[in-house]
Amino acid sequence: MNISLKFSARYFILAILLLVTEILIAVYVHDAIIRPYIGDLLVVILIYCTVKAFINSPVLKTAIAVLLFSFLIETLQYFKIVEVLGLQHSKLARVIIGTSFEWVDIAAYIAGVLVVLFAEKLAGNLK
Template sequence: MFRFNRVYFGLAVALFFIEVAIALFVHDKIVRPYIGDVLVVILIYCFVKSFLNLPVMTTAVCVLLFSYTIEILQYFNLVQKLGLEHNKLARIVIGSSFGWEDFLAYTIGILIVIFVEIIVAKKQLQ
């Protein structure tokens, strides 16, 4: 079950740097709010797969449910309720703004993961 996978880890690190770049330098109405959310679930998926040898669908569904949970906690203003509204890291990690469209972005990100994993699996069988 536990196994380090450097390919997934490398992807997670690359996606992390892309997410940081988006957060620091992109201030638009498409890339930052939507593409960033699509990429974040892919980042989380890759990070989990870096250390756990779990089936694709199990990992994908767990990451999607985790993402949905974080979004729901944003709806209930968790950061404020924990008294962390002035903590920049907490606002970034947990998030502070709820949006129904984020659920769609997370779902699209996981569908991309599943699609890519299917393609990679088929190529490995050839």
């Protein structure tokens, strides 16, 4: 596997735009679809773009690693990691880590990775 440190302005800009979008969703959107599901879909894309902004790595392996990381975070939510770490009173920790396991979140993460793979295929980065 060919992995190296390399800055990518394109992925960095995408990551910043996605971060701003996620913050706007968290602050201003309080619905039953966009915040919980589209937010989860976008966060996987955000993590992917952040990784690719600094690390030159294969698309598929990076997407799978991001998906597995997302699954890990969701599993930690199942085990109430925020409370275990004593961070239940930290709004930031509760927002970033999350507090409740849901199978539909797993589906949103998978959908996010599929969007990444589709976009990378369209861009010619995935053979």
